[in-house]
Amino acid sequence: MTADQALLSRRKALKCMAFGGAGTLFALAGGVFTPIDLAVAAADRKLSAGLGKPLFVQISDTHIGFNKEANPDVNGTLTRTIDLVNEMSEQPALIIHTGDITQLSKPAEFDAAQQMLSRLRTTELHTVPGEHDVADATVTEYFSRFGKASDSKGYYSFDHAGVHFVALINVLQFKPGGLGTLGPDQLAWLAADLKGRSSSTPIVVFAHMPLWTIYEPWGWGTGDADQAMSQLRRFGSVTILNGHIHQIVQKVEGNMTFHTARSTAFPQATAGVGPSPGPLKVPADQLPGMLGITNVLVVERPRSLALMDRTIA
Amino acid sequence: MTLRRYRPLLAAAGLALLGWSGLQGSSAAQTAERPQIVVKNFMFQPRSLTVKVGSTVTWTNMDEEPHTVVSSSGLFRSNGLDTKDSFSFKFDKAGTYTFVCSIHPQMVGTIVVQ
Numbered sequence: 001m002t003a004d005q006a007l008l009s010r011r012k013a014l015k016c017m018a019f020g021g022a023g024t025l026f027a028l029a030g031g032v033f034t035p036i037d038l039a040v041a042a043a044d045r046k047l048s049a050g051l052g053k054p055l056f057v058q059i060s061d062t063h064i065g066f067n068k069e070a071n072p073d074v075n076g077t078l079t080r081t082i083d084l085v086n087e088m089s090e091q092p093a094l095i096i097h098t099g100d101i102t103q104l105s106k107p108a109e110f111d112a113a114q115q116m117l118s119r120l121r122t123t124e125l126h127t128v129p130g131e132h133d134v135a136d137a138t139v140t141e142y143f144s145r146f147g148k149a150s151d152s153k154g155y156y157s158f159d160h161a162g163v164h165f166v167a168l169i170n171v172l173q174f175k176p177g178g179l180g181t182l183g184p185d186q187l188a189w190l191a192a193d194l195k196g197r198s199s200s201t202p203i204v205v206f207a208h209m210p211l212w213t214i215y216e217p218w219g220w221g222t223g224d225a226d227q228a229m230s231q232l233r234r235f236g237s238v239t240i241l242n243g244h245i246h247q248i249v250q251k252v253e254g255n256m257t258f259h260t261a262r263s264t265a266f267p268q269a270t271a272g273v274g275p276s277p278g279p280l281k282v283p284a285d286q287l288p289g290m291l292g293i294t295n296v297l298v299v300e301r302p303r304s305l306a307l308m309d310r311t312i313a
Numbered sequence: 314m315t316l317r318r319y320r321p322l323l324a325a326a327g328l329a330l331l332g333w334s335g336l337q338g339s340s341a342a343q344t345a346e347r348p349q350i351v352v353k354n355f356m357f358q359p360r361s362l363t364v365k366v367g368s369t370v371t372w373t374n375m376d377e378e379p380h381t382v383v384s385s386s387g388l389f390r391s392n393g394l395d396t397k398d399s400f401s402f403k404f405d406k407a408g409t410y411t412f413v414c415s416i417h418p419q420m421v422g423t424i425v426v427q
Binding site: 068135136137139179180217276278 | 354355376377378379381390391392393395413415416417418419
């Protein structure tokens with residue numbers, strides 16, 4: 001091997017490592033789930049081109065108002081995130097924010113967040129609240145701004161490009177010491193909403209807290225999520241997206257893909273590491289690599305959805 | 314007589330003194346009616362507290378992470394408490410009151426009012 005070749009090989013390896021840090025791309029094709037490392041995807045243009053059309057971008061856990069050591073500039077990291085989305089050559093049809101828009105549900109925090117999000121070139125924004133967005137004593141700040149789609153219930157559905165989207169709320173009812181709850185009213189609504197829909201309809205479900213139990217001692221799950229999953233199991237492609245835990249965790253169960261997104265504000269500890277699920281302090285130069293978004297693409301043949309995570313580094 | 318043998322007597326005297334000052338409605342009694350709960354390391358400390366009817370309980374968040382104080386029965390609900398923010402509630406009726414942090418519902422506490 002010549003020195004040049006060695007350098008080239010090293011460069012390639014470094015490039016792969018850099019892309020590897022950006023995450024893993026998942027393509028769901030005909031019920032068979034295929035993880036493709038982003039390093040591989042980036043190296044193969046044909047593959048990247050065949051990935052599909054951007055359907056939506058998931059932004060999560062922006063925590064506007066947070067000002068502690070883990071990230072003293074959450075406005076700056078959200079702005080960087082928005083710039084990245086705006087720079088995408090093909091703009092997504094819609095944006096989904098999976099909650100914890102604010103840190104403390106303060107009117108000024110919501111105002112600042114809305115101001116920043118209004119810079120997105122894609123103007124169709126769908127939201128669900130996180131527990132930080134319903135932390136005001138009257139639980140009105142979120143719903144006065146984002147409650148219209150759900151008649152202030154927090155759950156609603158809509159269709160786009162043949163995909164059925166379901167927004168669920170699991171941050172309003174808690175059993176002491178327990179996980180998030182959907183509640184009987186919402187579960188009954190979900191059953192009615194899905195009834196009569198063809199099993200070939202791709203479904204995207206989004207809520208703030210994970211809809212499967214990731215770590216019960218920290219409340220990372222939803223107590224009655226199983227009752228929602230049993231209703232979704234008959235569909236050929238179900239993508240279940242959450243935020244809340246500020247890191248990527250995913251699992252596949254039959255045709256159901258579960259995925260939690262990164263935060264744009266600060267990372268959190270891995271489940272069970274340390275005494276509590278507080279903000280994780282990392283060196284400033286490492287922070288952007290731990291913040292980011294999830295890009296969801298429509299794959300036409302076979303018709304399915306692909307998830308691609310991207311950091312703001 | 315050694316000092317050790319005095320101890321029960323001293324303790325008894327101390328208890329009598331506390332009882333007396335409580336009856337007088339002095340500053341000691343006022344402290345008892347303004348009990349404090351500190352929220353620290355994702356825990357209510359103390360986790361369980363017994364107070365007299367009419368007491369006002371104050372919760373103060375000493376964590377960097379925000380917390381709330383939400384009654385399980387819907388009786389009271391604080392705003393989001395940032396670091397060093399406080400919330401108070403006056404308990405006018407006897408009973409057992411459970412509360413959680415709605416941001417971290419694994420955090421649970423109890424007030425017994427008697």
